[in-house]
Amino acid sequence: MSRLATIDDVMDMLSVKQGKGYQIIRALNRELEDQGYMTVNGRVPIDYLKERFNLKDDDVRQ
Secondary structure (H helix, E strand, C coil): CCCEECHHHHHHHHCCCHHHHHHHHHHHHHHHHHCCCCCCCCCEEHHHHHHHCCCCHHHCCC
16 A cells, blocks of 8 residues: 655655645646546655656655
């Protein structure tokens, strides 16, 4: 099961500020909802985040 990334995770992984991080989370959650998935406000599956931003495991500190 994929772990859910928090705003702090998104900010760290993408080197963005809080406002931009929340904007990214909302956009990714909208994409997932359009695909029929349920989402949690303020969190996004870390695997989906890495996929959409083409991040590799060694690019990400966990």
